[in-house]
Amino acid sequence: MLLVTCPHCGARPEIEFRYGGEAHIARPADPSALDDRQWAEFLYFRSNPKGVYAERWNHAHGCGRWFNALRDTASDAFLATYPAGQQRPDLGGGR
Amino acid sequence: MSAPEPRTILAGHLRPGHHGPAERTGATLRERRAALLELSARRGRAGDVAAFLREAAGLDLPPPGRAISGAEAAALWIAPATVLLVGAAAALEPVRARVPREIATALDQSFGYAILRLAGAAARAVLAKGCRVDLDPGAFAPGQVARTIVAQVPTILHQADAAPTFELIVPASLARSFADFLIEAAAEFGCAVEPAIGRDPG
Numbered sequence: 001m002l003l004v005t006c007p008h009c010g011a012r013p014e015i016e017f018r019y020g021g022e023a024h025i026a027r028p029a030d031p032s033a034l035d036d037r038q039w040a041e042f043l044y045f046r047s048n049p050k051g052v053y054a055e056r057w058n059h060a061h062g063c064g065r066w067f068n069a070l071r072d073t074a075s076d077a078f079l080a081t082y083p084a085g086q087q088r089p090d091l092g093g094g095r
Numbered sequence: 096m097s098a099p100e101p102r103t104i105l106a107g108h109l110r111p112g113h114h115g116p117a118e119r120t121g122a123t124l125r126e127r128r129a130a131l132l133e134l135s136a137r138r139g140r141a142g143d144v145a146a147f148l149r150e151a152a153g154l155d156l157p158p159p160g161r162a163i164s165g166a167e168a169a170a171l172w173i174a175p176a177t178v179l180l181v182g183a184a185a186a187l188e189p190v191r192a193r194v195p196r197e198i199a200t201a202l203d204q205s206f207g208y209a210i211l212r213l214a215g216a217a218a219r220a221v222l223a224k225g226c227r228v229d230l231d232p233g234a235f236a237p238g239q240v241a242r243t244i245v246a247q248v249p250t251i252l253h254q255a256d257a258a259p260t261f262e263l264i265v266p267a268s269l270a271r272s273f274a275d276f277l278i279e280a281a282a283e284f285g286c287a288v289e290p291a292i293g294r295d296p297g
Contacts, residue, residue, distance in 0.1 A: 001227060008159055008175050013227035015244055061249050062242045063174035 002076070006059045007067050007083045020056030022046045023068040024088060050074050054088050057081070101297025103128055104209050104267040109274050111290050114282040121217030121284025124277055127262065128293035130184035131204040132191050136176035143198040144176065151190045152180065162240045162253050171240045171253055179251065179264070181210070184296040205296035208251075209270035212292075213277060214260040217284035222261065224280045228252065232259075246276045 002014040028034055028042055047053070053073050058066050070079040070091065080089050105126045113120070136144040145156035148170065157163045157172040164170075168182025168190075180187055184205065194201040213221060219230045225246030229235060237259070241252045250273075251264035265273045278286055 009242070010160065012241075012243065015227065061244050063177075065175060 002078075004057065004069070004078055005081045006062055006065070007081055008063045008065055009059060012059070012062055016059060016061040018058040018060040020058055020066065023054040023056045052079060052091065056084070101206065101295060103206070103291075103295060104270045105211075105274060105291070106295075108271050109288060109291070112288050114278050114286040114288070116283075116285045119285030120215065120287045122213060122215040122221050122281040123287045123289055124214075124274070124281065125212050125289040126274075126291040127210040127212050128291050128295050129181050129205075129210055130187040130296035131208055131210075131264070132180040132187045133173070133200075133202040133204050134178050134180065134194065135174075135200045135202070137198060137200070140198040141176040143195075144178075147193075147195065147198065148178070151193055152186075154180075157240075160240055162238050164238070164255075169253075171251065173240070173242055173251060179204070181262075181264075183294060207267055208264045209267050209273075211263045211265070211270070211274060211277065212255070212260055213263060213281070214258050215284075217281065218259050218261055220284065221277065221281045221286075222252075225276060226250075226252070230254075230259075230261075232257075246273060246280075248273050248276075 003011040004014055004017050005011045050073055052070055055069050055071055056066055057069050066084045067081055068084060069081045072079060079091055082089055109126050134144060148154050148156055152168055154165045154168065154170045155163050157170050157178060159172055162169050162171045167186035168180050171179045171181065173179045191201050191203060222230055222245065226243060228241045228243050235254060237254050237257050239254050243250060243252060245263065248265050248269045253262040255262050
């Protein structure tokens with residue numbers, strides 16, 4: 001069983017959570033200034049690394065809050081979770 | 096013509112009786128009828144809600160994953176700055192009426208959820224069939240609350256005492272099939288279904 005550590009509730013089973021895509025993507029301050037290519041990149045283009053990925057997760061069947069996680073997409077290991085709005089933590093070791 | 100009496104969703108569904116081996120009773124199941132009041136603090140007003148709760152209900156704001164039980168009601172932490180009060184309607188209605196709207200929203204959930212109490216030596220084994228939260232006494236103790244999924248049903252799980260007794264608060268629309276699951280899961284240990292306790296919140 002995969003446990004995900006909600007910053008509010010602690011370690012809980014994966015089935016309580018919903019995935020929310022890549023984290024730390026800021027909406028452009030002035031969308032009308034963007035051309036179609038730039039808007040499409042904001043909407044659809046993601047970094048999709050093999051390795052550490054910053055993601056949004058929602059504790060849908062728990063406290064209902066959104067938070068961020070660093071997950072290794074190769075091993076599916078959750079390396080860190082942190083509340084929404086916080087900076088991506090530095091894991092050290094160049095990751 | 097008078098309005099029909101309000102009834103909980105489990106009234107008439109959860110009939111007292113015994114399931115499984117007659118010589119054993121590993122678990123007892125009953126409905127608890129009580130009022131439910133959800134208080135959700137507005138942004139930055141959790142401190143005001145804590146003060147209101149202390150003054151109006153004599154309860155402290157529970158820390159994450161905890162319940163605080165008082166004489167007339169219990170406060171269950173269900174999300175950051177959000178509590179669910181469980182108690183008799185006579186105790187909760189005055190609280191609901193006095194919630195200052197600028198510090199919190201107050202939602203009467205009395206008929207939105209049903210409350211089931213599962214108790215006995217086999218209660219943990221019964222819940223383990225549908226619940227992935229670790230309920231071992233070393234990991235989950237009386238007074239703890241978890242909002243999780245039990246048998247596919249979103250459940251607010253509260254351990255009320257060390258017997259152990261678990262209170263399971265589930266959406267009313269799913270409560271009948273959820274009660275059927277519990278009876279089915281508990282039958283191998285001997286399951287006594289007992290009469291409901293508490294009073295209709297209506």
